[in-house]
Structure formats: structure tokens, C-alpha cells
Amino acid sequence: MLGEFEYVLITTAAGLGENAYGVAIRDEIEASIQRTCSMGALYTTIDRLEAKGLLKTWVGDATPQRGGRGKRMVRVTPHGVRAAKQFYDSVLRISRGASWVETRMGGTS
Amino acid sequence: MNASAWPLLELSTKLLDPEEREVVLGDLLETHATAWRGLLDIFSLVMHRRAGLWRDPRPWVAGFVVALPSSYLLMGASSSVTCTYQRLMHHRVFVEHSPTGHEGFLLLLCHVLLLIAWSWAAGYTVGSVSRRTLWASVVLAAVPSLNFLCAPVSGLCLLLFLPPAMLGVWRGWQGSRISFRAASVFALTVTVLMISAWTNDALWIANWALLCPAWYLVARARRSRPNGGDGFWPMRHARAQ
Numbered sequence: 001m002l003g004e005f006e007y008v009l010i011t012t013a014a015g016l017g018e019n020a021y022g023v024a025i026r027d028e029i030e031a032s033i034q035r036t037c038s039m040g041a042l043y044t045t046i047d048r049l050e051a052k053g054l055l056k057t058w059v060g061d062a063t064p065q066r067g068g069r070g071k072r073m074v075r076v077t078p079h080g081v082r083a084a085k086q087f088y089d090s091v092l093r094i095s096r097g098a099s100w101v102e103t104r105m106g107g108t109s
Numbered sequence: 110m111n112a113s114a115w116p117l118l119e120l121s122t123k124l125l126d127p128e129e130r131e132v133v134l135g136d137l138l139e140t141h142a143t144a145w146r147g148l149l150d151i152f153s154l155v156m157h158r159r160a161g162l163w164r165d166p167r168p169w170v171a172g173f174v175v176a177l178p179s180s181y182l183l184m185g186a187s188s189s190v191t192c193t194y195q196r197l198m199h200h201r202v203f204v205e206h207s208p209t210g211h212e213g214f215l216l217l218l219c220h221v222l223l224l225i226a227w228s229w230a231a232g233y234t235v236g237s238v239s240r241r242t243l244w245a246s247v248v249l250a251a252v253p254s255l256n257f258l259c260a261p262v263s264g265l266c267l268l269l270f271l272p273p274a275m276l277g278v279w280r281g282w283q284g285s286r287i288s289f290r291a292a293s294v295f296a297l298t299v300t301v302l303m304i305s306a307w308t309n310d311a312l313w314i315a316n317w318a319l320l321c322p323a324w325y326l327v328a329r330a331r332r333s334r335p336n337g338g339d340g341f342w343p344m345r346h347a348r349a350q
Contacts, residue, residue, distance in 0.1 A: 022132065023140055027140075039150035039153055039154045040150070040153030040157035044157040044161060059132065062135075063139075066135035066136075067134065067135060067138045069135030069138070070131060071135065072132045
């Protein structure tokens, strides 16, 4: 089963689609979870997920704004999509009956 | 980003692999990160990478199972060879610093050969088992020298094992291959020399542990044997193909 940060990373990369690469993923994660994401945590998690076959990465084209250096592009594999869905389903299942879920449901209904 | 800090960031990324270095420098340029944030990012990545290496058992084996005990035993063996040499050549006697204190020239020669073989094999094993944490293995190998500060022989004599060990580390670190037959002959020769020294009461029991790296070479050569071929001399084998 995925870890919390692994799930966040896969979901963010899947949301960015063709534009998923190191900096973009980090900016998106920092904006959505309101926490600083270090480059060390980001790239080692990407490596780990790639080793598990959940992500595929490659060095993309160089761009002038990066001083002619390439980006580390990321794509979520079908196996990664399944793992993320499994994590999401588990969180939903395990959250059923939790007090904060009921409160929220009550508030919105 | 402050242009004056850029060389410092570039220098810090030397701790990363070349491909990753380029990506990270590109990321830093793109995000216009401050020098401080850039340095933190680089060091966090370096620390994650270095820590990640220690999740594997190999650095632990290379450092704590091979480098540390081998270095301790090899310092003892160097001391023993020096004491025996001094006794035979200069009639100086060092009580309790030689297995028996009665070895002749033949056993001294046997000890010298064993010291070279043990050191080279242990060095090769340390260099080949975990290349990226070699620095840690070297630090651990230096630890036993503290125990020999009060030895009756000079510090240099304790380090007789260093030249062959360093050569072994270098070869192992380079990933040099040894043919199965050469490794087997080497390990068998070391074993025979050790049995010979043991039967003459000229070996400590702990020295038998130094046989393990020699047989590790055999196991490693057997595992990497290409299609079962086992030329004695690697060059000749390559030429024949």
C-alpha cells in the first residue's frame, strides 16, 4: 500500500499530465497541502515509486529558462493509477463512521 | 538568485550524480530559489541519497563485518610479522607479541605471504561490496589503530598490510573481474598456507576469519562466470574468444 506522500505525489503527477516534472509537481504539492516539500523528499520518493513500477521518469528537453538543462519528466503508469485508487478506496472505507466525516456530512447536507 | 551564490550551489551539486546534478541545477534556475533555499534543497537531496544507501545491508557488511574486524586482525598480523622479523634478524624479543615466538625464516615467509594475501582479499572485498560507502569502510578500518597505540612496534610496522589492502580496495572498487580458476587457486593457496602455519602453532585462531574474503572472491567469480567459462588468466581467456 502507498504511503501518504506517495499518494500525494502520484495524484499530483496524474493531475499535471504531460506537464508533470520535478518543479511543477513540487509547486503543486506545496500549494495543495500547504507545506514545504524538499527536493530530497520529492526526488527520493519519485525514485522509490519508479522502482516499484508506479511511475516512469525520463529527462526531457532542455529549456532556456533552465539554463539549457533538461527536466525530469514524470508519468504515472497504469500500475500507479491502480495503487492510488486502492489507497483512495482504503481511506474512504476506513473513514466511514469517523466523527469528523459525520460532522462534515451533516454540515453539507 | 544571487549570482555570486551560484558557483557555491554548482559546487554543492558535485555531491550528486552527473545526470541528477543537471536536473537539480535546472530546477533551481527555474524556480528562482534563494541561495539559502537552493543550498537546503541540494543538501536535503544529498542526505536522502546518502541515507538511502544504508538501507541496503551491503554497506553494513563492508564496514562492520569486513573492514573493521579485518583491519584489527591485520594490524595484529603486521605486528606479529614485525616482531618475528626483529627476533630473527636483530635478536630482539617482544614477549606475547608473536603466536609462539619460535618461528623460523620459513614461517616468517609464510606469514608475510599470508599477510599480503589476507590484506589484498579483504581490501578487494571492501572495495567491491559497497563502492559508494567506501569512505565509511575506510573510517571504520582506521578505528582499530587506537587499540594499537601502545604496541611495542612503531606505527608504520602496524600498517604493513596497508599497501596490498589499498591495492585490493582499488581493484575491487574498479570492479575488476577475477576468473573463477584464479580465485580458486588463490583461496586454496591461502588455505594451505594457513593450515601449514596453524599446524606449526604460528597462527591465532581469530586469523581464520581472514580466510572468508578469499573464499568470497571464489563465490563472486563463480556468480559472474560468463557461460561457465573459466579461463585461468583473464587476458588469455579474452584473447581465445
